[in-house]
Structure formats: C-alpha cells, structure tokens
Amino acid sequence: MKVSQSPWILHYDGSSCNGCDIEVLASMMPHFDVERFGVINTGNPKHADILLLTGSINAQTAPVVRQLYKQMPDPKVVMACGICACDGGIFKDCYNVMGGVDKFIPVDIYVPGCAVRPEALIEGVKKAIAILDEKKEKMKIAMKQGYCTVDYGRLAVHTTAEDYDAQVQSDAEPTEETEETAGEEKAQ
Amino acid sequence: MAVSIVVRVILYILLAPIIGGLLEGLDRKIAARMQGRQGPPITQPFYDLYKLFNKQTIVVNSIQVLFIVAYLIFTIFTGSLFFGGGDLLLIVFSLSMSEVMLVLAAYSVNGPYSAMGAQRELLQMMCYEPMMLLLAIGFYVSQGSFMVNDLIRVSRPAVIALPGMLIGFAFVLIIKLRKSPFDLSTSHHAHQEMVKGLTTDISGRDMGLVELAEWYDTVMMMGFTGMFFVTANPLSYIGAVAACLAVFFLLILIDNTHPRVKAMRMFGLSWLVILVCAGTNLLILNLVK
Ligand code: SF4
Numbered sequence: 453m454k455v456s457q458s459p460w461i462l463h464y465d466g467s468s469c470n471g472c473d474i475e476v477l478a479s480m481m482p483h484f485d486v487e488r489f490g491v492i493n494t495g496n497p498k499h500a501d502i503l504l505l506t507g508s509i510n511a512q513t514a515p516v517v518r519q520l521y522k523q524m525p526d527p528k529v530v531m532a533c534g535i536c537a538c539d540g541g542i543f544k545d546c547y548n549v550m551g552g553v554d555k556f557i558p559v560d561i562y563v564p565g566c567a568v569r570p571e572a573l574i575e576g577v578k579k580a581i582a583i584l585d586e587k588k589e590k591m592k593i594a595m596k597q598g599y600c601t602v603d604y605g606r607l608a609v610h611t612t613a614e615d616y617d618a619q620v621q622s623d624a625e626p627t628e629e630t631e632e633t634a635g636e637e638k639a640q
Numbered sequence: 641m642a643v644s645i646v647v648r649v650i651l652y653i654l655l656a657p658i659i660g661g662l663l664e665g666l667d668r669k670i671a672a673r674m675q676g677r678q679g680p681p682i683t684q685p686f687y688d689l690y691k692l693f694n695k696q697t698i699v700v701n702s703i704q705v706l707f708i709v710a711y712l713i714f715t716i717f718t719g720s721l722f723f724g725g726g727d728l729l730l731i732v733f734s735l736s737m738s739e740v741m742l743v744l745a746a747y748s749v750n751g752p753y754s755a756m757g758a759q760r761e762l763l764q765m766m767c768y769e770p771m772m773l774l775l776a777i778g779f780y781v782s783q784g785s786f787m788v789n790d791l792i793r794v795s796r797p798a799v800i801a802l803p804g805m806l807i808g809f810a811f812v813l814i815i816k817l818r819k820s821p822f823d824l825s826t827s828h829h830a831h832q833e834m835v836k837g838l839t840t841d842i843s844g845r846d847m848g849l850v851e852l853a854e855w856y857d858t859v860m861m862m863g864f865t866g867m868f869f870v871t872a873n874p875l876s877y878i879g880a881v882a883a884c885l886a887v888f889f890l891l892i893l894i895d896n897t898h899p900r901v902k903a904m905r906m907f908g909l910s911w912l913v914i915l916v917c918a919g920t921n922l923l924i925l926n927l928v929k
Contacts, residue, residue: 457687482676487668490680490687495835498698498843501691525696525843588694 458490459581462500464520466553467543468507471567472534476506479570486574489581497523502580503557506568508536510548514556521557527587529580531561534568541566645724652723652859653716660855661685663862667892674896685855689848697844700749707745708846712853714738719860725789728776735772738857739765742838742850749841757837761825763903767910768812774918775864778805781925792870797879799868804921806868810887811913813861815906819891821898822906832900862888 465473479486480493494500497520509517521530532553535541539552553559560583563576665682672679699705715738721731739761746758780786782801783794791798799806815822820829826838842850865887866880901909 458684458691485672485677485679487672487680488678490684495832496840498841499836499839499847501695523698525698527695591696 458492459501459577459584460492460494460499461502461504461577462494462497462520462524463504463506464513464517466505466507466509466513466517466537467549468534468536469543472506472536475567475570476504476533476573479573484570484574486577489577491577498525500524501528501584502577503528503530504533505530505537505553506533508540508543508549508551509553509556510546510550512548514550517553517556527584527591529560529583529587530557531563531576531580532559533563533565533573533576535564535566538562538564649720649724652719656719656856656859657852660858661689663858663888664855667888667895670889670892671896674892685851689851692848692851693845695844697846698841699846700751700841704745704748704842705846707741707748708842708849711738711741711745712849712856714741715853715856715860719856719863722788722860722863725787725792728779728786728788728791731788732769732772732776736765736769738853742853745842746838746840751841753834753837753840756834757825757840760903761838763907764815764818764822764825767822767907768815770911771808771812771914771918774914774922775805775809778802778918778922778925779867781922781929788867791867793872795871797869797871797876801925802868802921804917804919806865808914808918808921809864809868810890811917812910813865813887814891814894815910816861817858817891820895821901822910823895823900824903824906827900 463473463476478484480491497503501524503521503524505517521528530553532538536543537553539554540549543549544551550556561576561580563572565572662682662685664685665680668684669679669682714734718731718734718738721727721734743758743761743765746754746761776786779791779798779802782798783791785791814820818826818828820827823829823832824834824837826836827834829835839847839850862884865884866877869880869883870876
C-alpha cells in the first residue's frame with residue numbers, strides 16, 4: 453500500500469478568473485471522476501495531501517496561501533494549476549498581482565493551460581501522488597537519522613542540511629520588508 | 641458461557657474494523673454509482689486509514705490525543721458490551737460517554753470550527769439519545785430483560801412487537817452516523833457551509849483513530865438493527881444481516897438525495913419521529929400487556 457492511493461486535495465483559488473476552478477470541479481464530476489483514484493476534495497488543510505492552487509497570487513491571498521501550506525501535515529505536494537498559478541498568466545501585469553504561486557510556496561507540479569483541461573489535471577494529480585510517495589520515503593529516512601524533519605519557519609521541507617538553499621525563492625523567508633520591496637519594484 | 645462471551649468480544653474487536661471499513665467502501669461505491677460515477681475501489685477506506693497513520697500528526701493541544709484515544713476505547717468498550725451480551729442500559733450510557741469524549745477532543749483545541757462542530761454534535765446527541773433510551777425500555781417491556789444475551793434468545797423476532805421502534809431507530813441512525821440531511825457536526829463531503837466541524841483540528845494518526853472508532857460504531861449500530869430480527873433460531877441471523885444491509889442501503893439513498901438541514905429542523909423532526917413512532921409503540925405495548 454502506498455500513501456498515493458489516497459490523495460486528499462485542498463483546492464484554493466488565489467485570484468483566478470474562475471475558469472480553472474470550474475475545470476477542477478469538472479474533473480470531480482461523473483465524466484472524469486477523479487475519486488476513482490481515491491481523491492477526495494476536502495475543505496480542510498489539516499486533512500489534505502495535495503494543495504491545488506488556481507489563479508495568480510495577489511497581496512491579499514498571499515498570506516492565506518502561505519498559511520494553508522503551513523497548516524498541511526507532511527508529506528504534502530503543491531500543484532499550480534493553470535497558467536495564472538504557474539507564473540501570473542494574463543493577469544501578470546495587473547497592479548495587484550504579485551505573480552505565480554512559486555513566489556510564495558514551493559511548487560512541485562506545474563499544470564499549464566488556460567483554462568487547464570481536466571485531462572491535464574488528472575495527469576498532474578497522478579504525477580503529484582508519485583512525488584507524495586517519494587516525499588514520504590524521504591521523511592522516513594530523515595526521521596531515522598534523527599533530523600528535525602520539517603522546518604516550518606522556512607516554509608519548505610528540508611530533509612537534510614544541504615536541502616536548504618536561500619537562493620531559491622520559496623526557501624527564502626518572506627518578511628513584510630521583502631514583500632514591500634517586491635511591491636515597490638512592481639509599481640515602478 | 642463465559643468462554644463464548646470472550647470469543648464474541650475478541651471476534652468483534654478483530655472483525656469490526658474490517659467489516660466497518662468495507663461498509664464505508666460500499667457506501668462510497670454505491671454513492672458514486674448513484675451519481676453516475678465509477679467511484680473508488682471498495683477497499684479505499686483502508687488505503688485512507690493507512691495514509692492517515694503515515695502522515696504527520698499535528699497536535700494542537702496535547703489533551704486532545706487523550707480524548708481521542710478515550711473515544712476509541714469507549715467505542716470499542718461499548719461494542720464489546722453489546723456483542724458480549726451485556727446490559728442494554730449500560731451500553732446506551734457508555735455510548736454517550738464515548739461521544740462526549742469526541743466532543744471534548746473538539747472543544748479542547750479551542751478553534752472556532754471545532755467548537756462549532758462540537759456544539760452541533762451535542763445537539764445531535766440530544767436528538768438520538770432519547771431514542772436509544774426508549775429502545776432499551778421498549779426491549780425491556782416487550783421481552784422482559786435488559787440483557788442482550790436474553791434478547792437474542794427469544795422465540796419471536798422483536799420487530800413484531802416493536803415496528804415503531806425500528807422506524808424511529810433507523811431515523812436516528814442517520815443522525816448517529818452523520819449522514820447527509822443531519823451531518824451538521826462533520827461531513828464527508830466538501831462544499832457545505834461547515835465542512836469538517838468536529839474533526840477540523842484532528843489530523844494524521846489522530847484522524848485515523850477517529851475513523852477507526854467510527855467503523856466500530858457503524859458495526860455496533862448495525863448490530864442494534866440486527867437485534868430486532870434475531871431469535872433463538874440460527875437461521876434468523878441471515879434475515880438480520882439482510883435487514884442490516886437494507887437499512888444501510890436506505891441510509892446511503894437518503895444521504896445522497898437530501899441536503900443538509902438546519903439544527904432546529906433536525907431537532908424538531910427527530911423528536912417528532914421518535915414521539916410518534918417509538919412513543920406510540922411503547923404506549924400500545926403497555927396497553928396490550
Ligand atoms: S489560467 Fe486562464 S482560465 Fe485559469 S484562472 Fe488563469 S485566466 Fe482563468
């Protein structure tokens with residue numbers, strides 16, 4: 453038995469046009485039925501394994517996304533669905549849009565498309581659950597070796613010391629200061 | 641005699657998780673088919689349980705773990721009492737005890753959703769507890785004993801004397817097993833006004849324990865249903881199992897065709913059904929005596 457046989461999904465809409473959300477729901481419907489793979493659309497981060505994000509991230513949803521990610525127990529996988537979630541998409545130049553999901557939390561799977569097609573979503577979920585298994589194995593090893601498995605302050609899973617890289621945006625600790633500078637840069 | 645009790649209790653402790661898990665798998669499969677979907681494999685709940693035990697457990701308040709373990713233990717204890725042939729009244733009270741443990745676990749985390757779920761669970765308890773008590777009294781009046789051991793050794797199935805009780809019990813079963821119109825405190829489906837209420841802050845291994853306790857609970861409730869049909873004749877057990885499956889199917893059907901109702905509606909409805917069905921049944925039973 454693998455963890456991957458029961459991936460529970462938490463769906464959050466960063467600030468999408470709702471096109472992707474409708475496709476996400478469509479993949480739960482009879483025609484595509486992702487529940488075949490044991491997927492459940494939970495509404496609760498503490499039960500979720502996969503964080504499925506649609507839409508770009510703006511100043512108001514950034515802290516929410518971060519909090520949702522923090523609240524999810526390990527092992528967890530983040531899926532950015534739709535081109536907006538991947539890098540901002542057509543809303544990239546809006547004054548309030550801060551960019552794709554990977555500016556705030558580490559993303560494991562990028563599912564492109566505008567709107568993302570249910571077939572692509574299912575493919576993404578299948579890939580995500582493969583990563584879920586991998587992460588579980590990593591977690592087991594790290595626990596055996598006696599590491600602190602998760603570094604919540606840095607919002608990323610570090611199983612070994614070499615894992616941590618401050619250069620990677622998602623590993624960098626986001627503070628109010630950095631966010632302000634990012635906003636100012638954007639305004640200019 | 642004493643040996644057979646031990647065997648029955650051990651059988652319950654070992655088999656109930658398997659039967660309960662399969663019942664839940666069946667529930668999800670049939671529900672999916674009702675919606676025109678293929679649905680997950682019937683063994684899906686076991687995958688879920690395995691997954692939950694392998695996840696990181698986030699404990700909000702350490703007392704929470706104690707309450708959850710107590711919930712599981714009390715549920716198993718109640719079921720063991722029942723399948724061991726114990727006192728029906730004791731079973732009803734220890735059943736409420738186990739529920740109270742879960743409610744306390746939800747209250748202890750101090751989260752708004754958990755607290756809301758816990759309050760609603762208390763309301764749900766208020767709806768089905770009277771029926772459980774009436775059930776025990778009904779069995780006593782009709783068969784002259786509170787002991788489950790005596791109740792399953794009768795010559796006529798209890799349902800002949802207690803048809804109203806069966807209807808009332810099947811009704812509160814929806815509330816007890818948290819099926820759709822009355823899944824106020826916690827729900828298996830997302831996109832409700834409050835999704836995971838009671839279990840919002842329970843994760844990983846703890847959530848697995850709660851699921852396990854629910855399976856034990858389901859099997860025990862099916863046992864209650866079967867008790868209406870069981871007699872001294874061993875063949876009656878087949879009828880009892882068939883009746884349990886029929887009731888379970890009815891629960892799934894209702895679960896899938898009814899949206900959640902408000903708490904006060906549930907309250908009024910359940911007490912009405914209990915009064916009309918179970919109350920009248922008890923009254924007639926007393927008059928006939
Ligand atoms: S990717 Fe396209 S459909 Fe999806 S949220 Fe962005 S604009 Fe809408």
